[in-house]
Amino acid sequence: METSTLLFALGLTIFAGLSTGIGSIMAFFAKDFNPKFLSATLGFSAGVMIYVSLIEIFVKARESLSASLGDKMGYTYTVAAFFAGIAVIAVIDKLIPSYENPHEIGNINKPNPCEEQAAQKNGNGTSTDEAAKQAAKQAVRTESETKNLYRMGMFSALAIAIHNFPEGLATFMSAVADPALGISIAVAIAIHNIPEGVAVSIPVYYATKNKKKAFWVSLASGFSEPLGAILGFFILRSLFNELAFGLIFASVAGIMVYISLDELLPTAEEYGEHHLAIGGLIAGMLVMAGSLLLFA
Numbered sequence: 001m002e003t004s005t006l007l008f009a010l011g012l013t014i015f016a017g018l019s020t021g022i023g024s025i026m027a028f029f030a031k032d033f034n035p036k037f038l039s040a041t042l043g044f045s046a047g048v049m050i051y052v053s054l055i056e057i058f059v060k061a062r063e064s065l066s067a068s069l070g071d072k073m074g075y076t077y078t079v080a081a082f083f084a085g086i087a088v089i090a091v092i093d094k095l096i097p098s099y100e101n102p103h104e105i106g107n108i109n110k111p112n113p114c115e116e117q118a119a120q121k122n123g124n125g126t127s128t129d130e131a132a133k134q135a136a137k138q139a140v141r142t143e144s145e146t147k148n149l150y151r152m153g154m155f156s157a158l159a160i161a162i163h164n165f166p167e168g169l170a171t172f173m174s175a176v177a178d179p180a181l182g183i184s185i186a187v188a189i190a191i192h193n194i195p196e197g198v199a200v201s202i203p204v205y206y207a208t209k210n211k212k213k214a215f216w217v218s219l220a221s222g223f224s225e226p227l228g229a230i231l232g233f234f235i236l237r238s239l240f241n242e243l244a245f246g247l248i249f250a251s252v253a254g255i256m257v258y259i260s261l262d263e264l265l266p267t268a269e270e271y272g273e274h275h276l277a278i279g280g281l282i283a284g285m286l287v288m289a290g291s292l293l294l295f296a
Contacts, residue, residue, distance in 0.1 A: 010230070023194040023198040042280065045264055049256045061248075065081075065242070065246035068243040159252075169228045
C-alpha cells in the first residue's frame with residue numbers, strides 16, 4: 001500500500017476529527033452568561049446526539065452485526081449492546097456524588113433568595129456580618145454549580161471521544177479502500193462534529209469562564225478520531241472485524257442517548273424555557289438529518 005494513500009486517509013481523518021474545534025470556537029463569542037443561549041445550545045446538542053445515535057450509529061451497528069451473525073442475532077446483539085452502553089454510563093452516573101453529578105445543576109443566573117434577603121436586611125440596618133455570611137453561602141453554592149457544569153462538559157467530551165474513536169477508524173479504512181468514498185464520509189462526519197464541539201465547549205466555558213480551556217477540551221475530544229485510525233490500522237486491524245465494530249457502535253449510541261436525556265436536556269430546561277430547549281433539540285435533529293441527506 002502506497003504511503004501517499006495512507007497519508008491521504010490519515011489527513012481526512014484528522015480533518016473530520018478536529019472539526020470539533022469549529023464548534024468549540026463558539027465559546028469565543030460567548031461574552032456574558034446568557035441562560036437562554038445555553039438552554040438552546042444544550043437542547044441543540046441533545047438533538048444532534050440523539051438523532052445521530054438512533055438514526056445513523058445504531059443502524060450502522062445493526063448492519064455490521066447482521067453481516068456477522070445474521071439478521072435475527074445481529075439485531076438482538078445490537079439492542080443488547082445499546083442497552084449495555086446505557087447501563088455502563090448509568091452506573092458511572094450513580095457512582096458520582098450528587099454534588100458533582102453533571103445533571104444536578106442549578107441556574108447560575110437564578111436569583112439567590114439568601115443573597116437577596118441579606119441585601120435587604122443590610123439595607124434595613126442589619127449588621128454587615130450577617131450579609132457577609134449570606135454572601136459566603138452563595139459563593140459556596142455557585143462554586144458547586146460551576147463544578148457540576150464543568151463535569152457535564154467533560155462527560156460530553158468523553159462520550160464524543162468514545163464515539164469518534166471507531167468513527168475515525170471507519171473514515172480511515174474507507175479512504176484507503178476508496179478515496180472518493182473517504183472524502184464523502186469525512187465531510188459528513190466533520191459536519192456532525194461541529195455541533196458536538198459545541199456540546200463540550202459551551203458547558204466548560206460557562207463553568208470556567210476560560211475560553212482557551214473550553215476550546216482545547218472540545219478540540220481534544222476530536223483527537224480520538226485520528227487516534228482510532230492510527231491504532232486501528234497499525235495495531236488492531238488483525239483483531240478488528242464487523243462484530244467488534246457493531247458492538248462498539250451500538251454501545252456508544254446508548255451512551256450518547258443516555259447523556260442527552262439524563263444530562264443535556266434536563267440542564268437545558270433548568271437554564272431556560274421548556275419550549276426553547278425543545279426547539280433547540282428539534283433544530284439539532286434537523287441539522288443532523290440535513291447533513292445525512294446531503295451526503296447520502
